[in-house]
Amino acid sequence: MTVECAPLDNVVRPGETNGPSGIALTDRRFVGQVNLRVRGSGLTAAGHALGYALPMAANTTAGDATSRACWLGPDEWLIVCDDGKQAELIQQLSAALAIDPNAVTDVTDARAVLRIAGACARPVLAKGCTLDLHPRVFGADRVAQSLIARAQVMILPIEGGGYDLFVARSFAGYLWDWLLDAGAEYGIRVEG
Amino acid sequence: MRRYSFVQLLRNAVGLGDGWQQAWRSPEPKSSYDVVIVGGGGHGLATAYYLAKNHGVRNIAVLEKGWLGGGNTGRNTTVVRSNYLWDESAAIYEHSLKLWEGLTRDLNYNLMFSQRGLVMLAHTEHELNEASRRVHANRLNGIDAEIWSREQTLAFIPILNGSKDIRYPVIGSSIQKRAGIARHDAVAWGFARAADALGVDIIQNCEVTAIRRDGSRVVGLDTTRGAIDARKVGLVAAGHSSVLAGLAGFRLPIESHPLQAMVSEPIKPVLDTVVMSGTVHAYVSQSDKGELVMGAGIDAFNSYAQRGSLPILEEIASAMIELFPIVSRLKVLRSWGGIVDICPDASPIIGKTPVDGLYINCGWGTGGFKATPGSGWVLADTIANDRPHPLAAPFSLNRFSSGRLIDEHGAAAVAH
Amino acid sequence: MSQDFRLAQGGRIDREKPLRFLFDGHAYEGFAGDTLASAMLANGIHLVSRSFKYHRPRGIYGLGVEEPNALVETGIGAGIEPNARATTVELADGLIANSQNRWPSLRFDLGAVADLASPLLSAGFYYKTFMSPAGGWKIYEWLIRRAAGVGHAPELPDPDRYEHSYAHADVLVVGAGPAGLAAALAAGRAGARVMLVDDQVEPGGQLLNTPYAINGRPAPEWVAEATAELDRLPDVRRLARTLALGVYDHGYVACVERAIPVSQGRVRWRERLWRVRAKEIVVATGAIERAIIFDGNDRPGTMLASAARAYAVRYGVAAGQRAVVFANNDDAYRTALDLANAGVEVAAVVDLRHDLSGALPGMARERGLRVLAGHGIVGGRGRTRIKAVEAAPVDDPSNRQVIECDLLAVSGGWNPALHLYAHAGGKAAYDSGLAAFVPGAPAERMTIAGAAAGRFQLADCLADGARLGAEAARRAGFSAGPALVLDAPEPEPDSRIGPVASPSRGGKRFVDLHNDVTEADLRLAVTEGYRSVEHAKRYTTWGMGPDQGKTGNILGLNVLSDALGQPVPQVGTTTFRPPYHPVSFGALAGRETGDLVVPTRKTPMDSWHAEAGALFEPVGQWRRAKAYPKPGESLHAAADREVRAAREGVGLFDASTLGKIDMSGPGAETLIERVYCNNFASLKPGHARYGLMLGEDGMVKDDGVTARLGPDHFHMTTTTGGAAGVYVWIEDWLQTEWLDLEVFLTSVTEQWAVATLSGPKARQVLGPLTDVDLSAAAFPFMSFREGRVAGMPARIFRVSFSGDLSYEINVPARHGLALWQALMESGRPHGITPYGTEALHILRAEKGYIVVGHETDGTITPADLGMEAMVSKKKDFLGRRSLVRSGMSGPGRKHLVGLMTKDPARVLPMGAQILERPSEARPVPMIGHVTSSYHSPTMKRGIAMALVKNGRARMGDTVYLPLLDGPTVAAEVVKPVFYDPEGARRDG
Amino acid sequence: MLLIPCPYCGERAEGEFRYGGEAHFRRPDNHLEATDEAWADYLFMRKNPKGWHRERWMHLAGCRRWFYVVRHTITHKIATAYKVGDAHPDLPA
Numbered sequence A: 001m002t003v004e005c006a007p008l009d010n011v012v013r014p015g016e017t018n019g020p021s022g023i024a025l026t027d028r029r030f031v032g033q034v035n036l037r038v039r040g041s042g043l044t045a046a047g048h049a050l051g052y053a054l055p056m057a058a059n060t061t062a063g064d065a066t067s068r069a070c071w072l073g074p075d076e077w078l079i080v081c082d083d084g085k086q087a088e089l090i091q092q093l094s095a096a097l098a099i100d101p102n103a104v105t106d107v108t109d110a111r112a113v114l115r116i117a118g119a120c121a122r123p124v125l126a127k128g129c130t131l132d133l134h135p136r137v138f139g140a141d142r143v144a145q146s147l148i149a150r151a152q153v154m155i156l157p158i159e160g161g162g163y164d165l166f167v168a169r170s171f172a173g174y175l176w177d178w179l180l181d182a183g184a185e186y187g188i189r190v191e192g
Numbered sequence B: 001m002r003r004y005s006f007v008q009l010l011r012n013a014v015g016l017g018d019g020w021q022q023a024w025r026s027p028e029p030k031s032s033y034d035v036v037i038v039g040g041g042g043h044g045l046a047t048a049y050y051l052a053k054n055h056g057v058r059n060i061a062v063l064e065k066g067w068l069g070g071g072n073t074g075r076n077t078t079v080v081r082s083n084y085l086w087d088e089s090a091a092i093y094e095h096s097l098k099l100w101e102g103l104t105r106d107l108n109y110n111l112m113f114s115q116r117g118l119v120m121l122a123h124t125e126h127e128l129n130e131a132s133r134r135v136h137a138n139r140l141n142g143i144d145a146e147i148w149s150r151e152q153t154l155a156f157i158p159i160l161n162g163s164k165d166i167r168y169p170v171i172g173s174s175i176q177k178r179a180g181i182a183r184h185d186a187v188a189w190g191f192a193r194a195a196d197a198l199g200v201d202i203i204q205n206c207e208v209t210a211i212r213r214d215g216s217r218v219v220g221l222d223t224t225r226g227a228i229d230a231r232k233v234g235l236v237a238a239g240h241s242s243v244l245a246g247l248a249g250f251r252l253p254i255e256s257h258p259l260q261a262m263v264s265e266p267i268k269p270v271l272d273t274v275v276m277s278g279t280v281h282a283y284v285s286q287s288d289k290g291e292l293v294m295g296a297g298i299d300a301f302n303s304y305a306q307r308g309s310l311p312i313l314e315e316i317a318s319a320m321i322e323l324f325p326i327v328s329r330l331k332v333l334r335s336w337g338g339i340v341d342i343c344p345d346a347s348p349i350i351g352k353t354p355v356d357g358l359y360i361n362c363g364w365g366t367g368g369f370k371a372t373p374g375s376g377w378v379l380a381d382t383i384a385n386d387r388p389h390p391l392a393a394p395f396s397l398n399r400f401s402s403g404r405l406i407d408e409h410g411a412a413a414v415a416h
Numbered sequence C: 001m002s003q004d005f006r007l008a009q010g011g012r013i014d015r016e017k018p019l020r021f022l023f024d025g026h027a028y029e030g031f032a033g034d035t036l037a038s039a040m041l042a043n044g045i046h047l048v049s050r051s052f053k054y055h056r057p058r059g060i061y062g063l064g065v066e067e068p069n070a071l072v073e074t075g076i077g078a079g080i081e082p083n084a085r086a087t088t089v090e091l092a093d094g095l096i097a098n099s100q101n102r103w104p105s106l107r108f109d110l111g112a113v114a115d116l117a118s119p120l121l122s123a124g125f126y127y128k129t130f131m132s133p134a135g136g137w138k139i140y141e142w143l144i145r146r147a148a149g150v151g152h153a154p155e156l157p158d159p160d161r162y163e164h165s166y167a168h169a170d171v172l173v174v175g176a177g178p179a180g181l182a183a184a185l186a187a188g189r190a191g192a193r194v195m196l197v198d199d200q201v202e203p204g205g206q207l208l209n210t211p212y213a214i215n216g217r218p219a220p221e222w223v224a225e226a227t228a229e230l231d232r233l234p235d236v237r238r239l240a241r242t243l244a245l246g247v248y249d250h251g252y253v254a255c256v257e258r259a260i261p262v263s264q265g266r267v268r269w270r271e272r273l274w275r276v277r278a279k280e281i282v283v284a285t286g287a288i289e290r291a292i293i294f295d296g297n298d299r300p301g302t303m304l305a306s307a308a309r310a311y312a313v314r315y316g317v318a319a320g321q322r323a324v325v326f327a328n329n330d331d332a333y334r335t336a337l338d339l340a341n342a343g344v345e346v347a348a349v350v351d352l353r354h355d356l357s358g359a360l361p362g363m364a365r366e367r368g369l370r371v372l373a374g375h376g377i378v379g380g381r382g383r384t385r386i387k388a389v390e391a392a393p394v395d396d397p398s399n400r401q402v403i404e405c406d407l408l409a410v411s412g413g414w415n416p417a418l419h420l421y422a423h424a425g426g427k428a429a430y431d432s433g434l435a436a437f438v439p440g441a442p443a444e445r446m447t448i449a450g451a452a453a454g455r456f457q458l459a460d461c462l463a464d465g466a467r468l469g470a471e472a473a474r475r476a477g478f479s480a481g482p483a484l485v486l487d488a489p490e491p492e493p494d495s496r497i498g499p500v501a502s503p504s505r506g507g508k509r510f511v512d513l514h515n516d517v518t519e520a521d522l523r524l525a526v527t528e529g530y531r532s533v534e535h536a537k538r539y540t541t542w543g544m545g546p547d548q549g550k551t552g553n554i555l556g557l558n559v560l561s562d563a564l565g566q567p568v569p570q571v572g573t574t575t576f577r578p579p580y581h582p583v584s585f586g587a588l589a590g591r592e593t594g595d596l597v598v599p600t601r602k603t604p605m606d607s608w609h610a611e612a613g614a615l616f617e618p619v620g621q622w623r624r625a626k627a628y629p630k631p632g633e634s635l636h637a638a639a640d641r642e643v644r645a646a647r648e649g650v651g652l653f654d655a656s657t658l659g660k661i662d663m664s665g666p667g668a669e670t671l672i673e674r675v676y677c678n679n680f681a682s683l684k685p686g687h688a689r690y691g692l693m694l695g696e697d698g699m700v701k702d703d704g705v706t707a708r709l710g711p712d713h714f715h716m717t718t719t720t721g722g723a724a725g726v727y728v729w730i731e732d733w734l735q736t737e738w739l740d741l742e743v744f745l746t747s748v749t750e751q752w753a754v755a756t757l758s759g760p761k762a763r764q765v766l767g768p769l770t771d772v773d774l775s776a777a778a779f780p781f782m783s784f785r786e787g788r789v790a791g792m793p794a795r796i797f798r799v800s801f802s803g804d805l806s807y808e809i810n811v812p813a814r815h816g817l818a819l820w821q822a823l824m825e826s827g828r829p830h831g832i833t834p835y836g837t838e839a840l841h842i843l844r845a846e847k848g849y850i851v852v853g854h855e856t857d858g859t860i861t862p863a864d865l866g867m868e869a870m871v872s873k874k875k876d877f878l879g880r881r882s883l884v885r886s887g888m889s890g891p892g893r894k895h896l897v898g899l900m901t902k903d904p905a906r907v908l909p910m911g912a913q914i915l916e917r918p919s920e921a922r923p924v925p926m927i928g929h930v931t932s933s934y935h936s937p938t939m940k941r942g943i944a945m946a947l948v949k950n951g952r953a954r955m956g957d958t959v960y961l962p963l964l965d966g967p968t969v970a971a972e973v974v975k976p977v978f979y980d981p982e983g984a985r986r987d988g
Numbered sequence D: 001m002l003l004i005p006c007p008y009c010g011e012r013a014e015g016e017f018r019y020g021g022e023a024h025f026r027r028p029d030n031h032l033e034a035t036d037e038a039w040a041d042y043l044f045m046r047k048n049p050k051g052w053h054r055e056r057w058m059h060l061a062g063c064r065r066w067f068y069v070v071r072h073t074i075t076h077k078i079a080t081a082y083k084v085g086d087a088h089p090d091l092p093a
């Protein structure tokens, strides 16, 4: 088996910190991601394959223990799962959608996933993201695509406060640097 | 017209003069004119001036809906240059630059035309290649232009960030030494004063609300100050061209966008030339009063509001600091916006319209201040002779159906 | 070190915390809570600056952002800030301040000769002179520039940090005076998310500056309670030292927060730009006092009455020991009383009005103050500090009396601070009672409370705030909370305000202190026909200085009104523009400078390139390896070596940056047929084809290879720079025009890492690593296979941009680096050489392949490029209609050709222009230009591609290229394919 | 920075969008037979009104849908936004 290289493997230094550690920053290295495009009758079929109905409301998610579907657009979802599980998901979805127009695309490697956790995660993101992440507006079942500084991201809240940030692989280094820089005010700690 | 001179100034200072007179009259509009120019910006006033001066037309009015020069003439960043890529553009801008060189004395009004040079920075190989293409073309068009090395560039602009370890290090530049800046307001006022002296009626607070036609011919205008008959009409209304064309019943390939500029607080001289950067995206000069005068790009959306949005100003500021780290602690004093009329090929439209006797000059977008005298000159000639001046011919409206566009997006990469 | 002018008691400064500071090298002391200005005044410093044009001595004039005079330089070295307002600089221990715009010293400034020459330097004088000799302007300008300007820019880069933050508010309240506090409380009690910003260190606004009472207790007590309550509300954010700079569309407000100054070490950040998106904005920015026009109204020691009073009440500083108050309104009497109460001797109140029947003048008289009704100030004495004023009856200006004083407190009434309202599109209306502009029709999402609305009674301010705060919360969706009960009785001022100008005896009467604009200047402008308020402004520069006319605008309008014989509202106003108060470049830029200015996109193999010592170049946001020079090797030599390797042996190139779009669905074929001008219907699964994309204008837009993965499934590649644009564009057509097509696009640019192996030995390198049959028969040119490479899942495309045998190997990005390493390893015996973009360009130029953006510039058609054969005659595609416009064909169009210089060693410069025959004439007709040019290691000579008018008809002709450095070079027009024209090698 | 109401995602900052200019201008039917003038009209002529404007936006950093907005070009007020295929709402008075 060859060595797999996550986008930030050369960047992340666990234990690195730039102040009293209020925020934890982690590189999740690989997160299974399947881009699903489907409409009409395929929606139900996709729901069957996943074991739960696709979230139809904009900017919401649905899921179970194995995967979570994030609304990306009126006919588009990102199905997030553990790395390694995506092939199976793709197979199931493709099989279920055989007769419906669809696109099921493995995009696991297209994005890095950075996790920022801690009470100050929100003010850090607020330095570069125009979204209102106030818990009243952006609750646990929400997801949003937006920009953080100059990087496009998908923001997924995590349990216990904090966010998973999905960012195009080539921007990962930029976003990582940006987060470290923005978090310096509160102190940020890189976790392994 | 009483001539301005140092002696006059001195006499008035010591009380020997007989006082200053008004620079132009404010006459009531007459009921009819040979030529009416709509738009009292630099281009409109220059058109009127050259119609009177070069073509002997006497019965001319310039109608301005607000105050003279209150459009883009009064809110631009005053960059004057002629180093455009295509022959057609080079010819008209160079014609204009030559006029600039004698304009202060011609108008007897100090336009503070300052040929301090203009440096277009190159930060990438591609940019340098594009610059090379332009400079080669400029030279063969008789326009002074040079390619400068990184070292020459840095030596000429001491406050420029010379580090090689930045995102977009300066790798070279092109310079036009005869380029520079001028005092924007003075251009409107100087042309107005000189045109007025030749009998042109300059009528402010007079908005054109309708264009009257008899068949395919223009016969007059309705304005907020009454109806005015006209044998010929020139529309020179920059940001509002589409609106006026609409009144005359034809369409233009133009979109109006906000373009912003800003000035810093006045500081002692730090920058002796004009600097533009396409990649880092800003351009700047320092006015004689000491402010840094800056701009960059348009807001993407159509707008007739003379204001733009904050991100543009933030981008200018960050570009400025990238280029000139010492500006970081200086302060921005004021920002403002104008409405620019953008053509699909970033070149202007000058010439006849589908309506007989109606001529148009528009689409100068983000860069027409520099063309003020040249554009006035060729439009005056076009109106007087009812055929396109040779320098104007390539810029006709029908180039859009023929497909013979004059694509100056490259030369206008950063709006100015 | 003594603070001789510090009052024995009072003020909100902390007398326990002395702070030292330097002004012009002299050491002084102030207290925590001081501004630089209050500390200077406490030390009796009244001469602080020189004016812009005439270099007149100037002192502290105001209290805050309205300050027109007291501009100083603070800090040293890299920490210098020019043009800092002494009135807004918080005192910190060790603060260093210096005066500006004077030479050799503040007290003795040679520039002051300008003052003597002032009759020559009237408004706009420079437009009338300096015109001869022709060309003389260069010298005049040099002199003028050196005389102009105010402070000096720092000479070193800024060491400080600037933050940006976005914030969201249901209700944003600007100003924490009584109106703002009440508004924030009312909105906060309703449960709204409130943001309250105020530029002062402490909340309270005017309540700190004058002894008001609320609910029967000193107002500051209420301020403290209100603040405490706000701080307890969970959804209220209160920001001190935060100035709202500008209001933009849809409730977007920019505010800048200053850090708390520290004595030692660095602040964590110096300023933070808050970009607030507010559903509702309550503007409670108060009012700014204005001056009065009179002869010599700029002497140090002259200041706004409200400032003199605040220095006494808030800072415990006597701005003078013997004061004269000059008034045209009742509020000035509060100043007189407050000064007297603070222990300053009030020599007289000079009031332009005759009839002083209001309560406040009455109180002053009762207090025993001398009140000169119907009098104006007509002159004064003192050069660097006022010594006396001359007062005279308005009706008899020559009947002067001299009143000695060292402080002249001037109150010309108040101007509501309407700047933010104007930014939001509000149109002010003139209130002749206040002689001021007040808000007119409402602006979007905005209400205006308190003094900013022209409501100057404290009770009204509080009531306004409470009402508008609750209403704003309601509009934002919250129902009202507990009501605020606030009671603030105070004597009613007389609403009749007097004139803003005093009679003149011919002295200098300033309407704009900073820019030294006088009443006479404005009158001259009108005489000369600059009658529009905008012309008058620009001709005289009135209101264009660093203070933007905050104290002088109304004065000027009154002058214009008089000169034009028009009422003030008819004269109009100039436009308030952001920022409300100057803001640093640093704050606007935030962290978007230096390393973070623009993202640097990196490929999965980037770390390898970096370790290999690659020379990178920016391509859009990407960084790409340009070449891999060995130690001591030049870029050229490296590129040469890399090209040779890729031609003769094998090279490896990182092509990961190419745009990649996955297209699938039953309509995919039709879609591709429409977006490329060449045929794709005949493309079989497993095969790939080069596609050319045109804009609707018929011009070449992008190109790339597209492979058919399955009947309804394609993998499209685009240029690196075109990736985003092409994606958006195709989606546009799909989503808005071709709704009948069932196709899904998914961008997979980042999913795949791409390594291109090229050269005759490519097969030998790849062979051992893969299970795919690489034989030419099994895997021909322009086909693609899926398989494994070094154990990784891969898509291999047999395409070539170099003209030699070549495989583009795509693997999921996580494997990119491993793939690269495996190929390097496998290639080692064959001398595999990584090559960069420079070599790539040479390789493709040798083959005459175009690069969009080099051979095209948005004006080039397929026919121009010699690709008309590709263009389908049968199908419809985007841009097709445009190709048959009259200007798009026929003679005169430029064609892509090759150029070979007569001298093979000569490499033409990129962009060189082409002449039919050598000529010295200028302008001279050009027939084209060089689009790409390199030394070709393969051909061992210079080669170039060019676009030349009618180029294809000129094959074999000689053309001429005049170069910048002198020579005119001759070159032969040839076909634009220099290497392997038959294409045998790529098919090998 | 405008606040653009994406009909799918809700109000978002302008920075997430790409602007597409005038909405609903039509490619001439039978465009291959269209006159040069009609074609130039389609390619280049734009309404550019001073007032209410129907325009195209794409939510690039969001749902990636193109949609339409009715916006006033002087006040920048947005009256409404609608999806492709929706009935065109009337322009406000």
Ligand SMILES: Cc1cc2nc3c(=O)[nH]c(=O)nc-3n(C[C@H](O)[C@H](O)[C@H](O)COP(=O)(O)OP(=O)(O)OC[C@H]3O[C@@H](n4cnc5c(N)ncnc54)[C@H](O)[C@@H]3O)c2cc1C
Binding pocket: B038, B039, B040, B041, B042, B043, B044, B063, B064, B065, B066, B067, B068, B069, B070, B071, B072, B073, B074, B075, B076, B077, B078, B079, B080, B206, B207, B208, B209, B236, B237, B238, B239, B240, B244, B259, B260, B261, B295, B336, B337, B338, B339, B340, B364, B365, B366, B367, B368, B369, B370, B371, B415, B416
């Ligand atoms: C911020 C900014 C920076 C710029 N920087 C540069 C630069 O550095 N260099 C450069 O060369 N160019 C620059 N430009 C472009 C330049 O300002 C313009 O191209 C040029 O000034 C146009 O001149 P004009 O006389 O045609 O238009 P304007 O000065 O706009 O005059 C048109 C006039 O028509 C009037 N009008 C409109 N409608 C009517 C009506 N119905 N009735 C009567 N009158 C009407 C308007 O009120 C206006 O006064 C800049 C523009 C802006 C906005």
Ligand SMILES: NC(=O)c1ccc[n+]([C@@H]2O[C@H](COP(=O)([O-])OP(=O)(O)OC[C@H]3O[C@@H](n4cnc5c(N)ncnc54)[C@H](O)[C@@H]3O)[C@@H](O)[C@H]2O)c1
Binding pocket: C174, C175, C176, C177, C178, C179, C180, C197, C198, C199, C200, C204, C205, C206, C207, C212, C242, C243, C244, C245, C284, C285, C286, C287, C331, C414, C417, C449, C450, C451, C452, C455, C456, C457, C458, C459, C461, C493, C580
């Ligand atoms: N009697 C008079 O003639 C007269 C005239 C004017 C004011 N007043 C008194 O002044 C008080 C007015 O109360 P108010 O609450 O309306 O105003 P205020 O002046 O008390 O408070 C306004 C606050 O807003 C701040 N501010 C202004 N512009 C700002 C900006 N752009 N960003 C951030 N902060 C900004 C100011 O620094 C100040 O702290 C009342 O007590 C009133 O009686 C009296």
Ligand SMILES: Cc1cc2nc3c(=O)[nH]c(=O)nc-3n(C[C@H](O)[C@H](O)[C@H](O)COP(=O)(O)O)c2cc1C
Binding pocket: B074, B075, B076, B077, B078, B184, B263, B287, B289, B291, B293, B306, B333, B334, B335, B336, B337, C543, C544, C545, C548, C574, C575, C577
């Ligand atoms: C070259 C140039 C220099 C300027 N310098 C200043 C200046 O020093 N101070 C100032 O207040 N405004 C300055 N302005 C801006 C004008 O005050 C004004 O904002 C601009 O002409 C647009 O008009 P408006 O803001 O009234 O709409 C300058 C404008 C230009 C074009």
Ligand SMILES: [Zn+2]
Binding pocket: D006, D007, D008, D009, D010, D059, D062, D063, D064, D065
């Ligand atoms: Zn959306």
